[in-house]
Amino acid sequence: MKRLLSYALPLVLSAIMAGAQTIPVTSKTAAQTRTPVFQDGHTSRPLANFRLRLAYTATSAAKLQLREDFVIDLPAGAGTLDLTYEHIAGQAAYVSTRLDGEPIYEAHPIPGSAGASTYVSADGALRCDRDYTVSATFQTTGNGTIFSKCLPNGKWVPKAKALFIRDGKLVYDIGWVGHVTGGPTVNDDKPHTVVLRLKAGRAEVYLDGKLMMHRDRFTAPDIKGHVFKIGHAASNFATELTNGAVSHLAYWPRAIAGPDFASLRTGSIPANAAPTLDWASPELTETFKGLGQPGYPTQLKLVAGADLTLQDAWVQPLDKISHATLIAGWNHKTLAQGKQIYQSLCVTCHGTVEQEGSLPTATKFHQDSLKNGVDPFRMYQTLTRGYGMMVPQPQYSAAEKYAVIQYIRESFLKTQNPEQFPPVPADYLASLPQPMRTPRKLAGAKKRRKAAKPKPYLDMDFGPALMGTYQVNPGSSQQDRNIANKGIAVRLDKEAGGVSKGRAWLVYEADTMRVAVAYTGTFVDWRSIAFDGSHGTHTSIAGSPLFTTPDLPAWHYPKDGTWEDKRLV
Known part of the structure; x- marks a missing residue:
């Protein structure tokens, strides 16, 4: 039976690993987010919140009807129109256009589109001069x-x-x-x-x-x-x-x-x-198979003769964020932010060059191929939607996600795994989905500063003592770090606020029955999954030790009269 298990276990693990390798790619390149238009005629399907790219030649002038009440002129000759259109609840429809690089409209509200109904009665209908x-x-x-x-x-x-x-x-x-x-x-x-x-x-x-x-x-x-x-x-x-x-x-x-x-x-x-x-009122609709932002759709119509030829015609969904701005804004501050996020969460599964992560199937950034896409935009999709055993990361903002992507690229891919480090030139940034620009500030709304993420553990009154795992010293080994695994931190001074608001403490270790440390100053560094969310860390004392005791039993073993450490390791 043991021999059978010894053969079966590697096969099961191999099957799991093989399954992880064959998960279909779910991310999309910027080019894959584009959808051709006007392939089968001069009218598009209903579209909401989109970018339109139109390269054409025509011997006579043409028109693009964006709505029944809004038309854009396309002059004769060769031209390239770049347009964004967005319309959300409670707002006017906004259009921005450039023709051959020259701006025509810039976040222009279309008259009659804010709160306007799709219903207007016929003349004389729905009388308001009688009951x-x-x-x-x-x-x-x-x-x-x-x-x-x-x-x-x-x-x-x-x-x-x-x-x-x-x-x-x-x-x-x-x-x-x-x-x-x-x-x-x-x-x-x-x-x-x-x-x-x-x-x-x-x-x-x-x-x-x-x-x-x-x-x-x-x-x-x-x-x-x-x-x-x-x-x-x-x-x-x-x-x-x-x-x-x-x-x-x-x-x-x-x-x-x-x-x-x-x-x-x-x-x-x-x-x-x-x-x-x-x-x-019409329903807000998402028109790009889950990639776009819900809005009021419109249908594009080309009003042109047979002399109009399209060299390029596609639409791309708008996004809530500016991917290009976040990537172009990478600097030493965003790199430091990405490092902090990676070391508090990602490192647990993915590891580092020196220390392997805890999940065998997780990508080792310094040596593996990125299975769901290697450029920053596709890496962002992986963080946002998840992939395989990796769950989505909704706790992080778009800026935080791109910060950790920068850290992974600079710290692992650039030097250790350069084949997975594509450049991000200007044409790449220009190809990414553009952000919606509809004004979100409502009338009478006061500008609010972005609230800092709450840290309730800093305000909480834990009472006079707090059980936990406490690291007494810095060090590279278990013995050097002197970790009190079953520690009880006890406040020694008598003021309000609980254990964390004190000035002096001792840490009693219940497993060895020792006082691991007595110290003054600041309570702890709040590092652990229970506090700042970091993985693979121990809460360390942050004050100045008055004395410490080694990580050994403080009690005499009654059976043989020794002080030997008989704990399982």
Whole structure:
């Protein structure tokens, strides 16, 4: 049986190792993140938050329709268009473009895209000059329109109507007739339901179930050519809803009353009162098979003749971060940061040149090939998504991940394993996914300093004593380091705050029944997986020893009368 196990175990280990070697590569090169467009015609599939590269020749001018209301001119001749487009909830769509390297738009907000609905009624539909009810759910930190009945485009005109937010308060206005306003602040980044009911000429506005304002004989005839819109009204009054969105809106061509209205005021659509319009905002969509950022998609359309020839046409998803900026910003500070991260976590499995790691299948950076990609962008994907037995590392920011990548490249690959050290020239950086640039600062938001990562062990009151493993001395061997494996650190001075806030201590070692050290000054260095998260470390005393005892028993062995250390090693 023992012989059978002696043969079987290496085979099992070999199978495990072989399986680890054959895991499919999951990372992608920058080129692999690109998707061709306009291969089968002049219209793309729906795309959200992307970069477009278009190299073309044409004998006559052409156009790229980015949205129904936004077109980019492509002049005749040979040209290269580089464009980024992004549109997220509560923000305008932003476009940046360069034609042959010359900027045309730089983070340009597209008019009419912030809070604008995909729904605009036909002329004369959804009347607002007789009994009607509108219920809308919204959330915002800005101001702007919930819904309106006005001209499709242009300025505010007499008898136009809009329910909107101004200075944080709800307002219902009829052009050159008057307005009502009141209630609490609603641009507080919380969801709200507003109901506007016109009943026999009386306009009532309810917020989250409560009547906030009303006015009798407050109506005006609808004007021919006016349409019902959600999220925007006129160019100079009751403008687009900013820093937020209307998520749902329902319209009834009558004044809802009775139990149905009671239900509606609390945000529930009555089951037996189907609305004429039951609108919901479009869903944010991720359009690059998990590689992109969710947003409102658009379809690209080339408006061109047969003389247009495309030499290059692809889209690439935008990312939350600027990979190129983080790589180009490597310096001695980021190298030191990467070293600290590597030595606190990565070294346990991957080891160093001198000390092998604890996981046999983990890559030895100084000699192995990197199985999931060798350039910084692919190494970042490995850290972010994991690979094989390595789990994702969400506890680290993008900057921290790139710092440890720099350390691995400079400390292991560059000198010990140069075949795994590709250069990162300017064209490589330019090929990486670009960052989204939509302004994230909401109206009224105060700039906050980035909070330091909390270290609760520095503030905690552990009481007068703390059990743990304590290293007494620096040293290269177990004996030199004098480690109290089952140590009990006891505070000797009597002040508040617990053991860590003291000035003098002794460490009793329960296994050998000795006082390993008595010392003053600073408690410990807080190195260990229980405190700073570092692996393969022992918490060391940080003060000045008054005396120490060797790592030997302090008790007499009763059976043979010796002081011999009989602990298992």
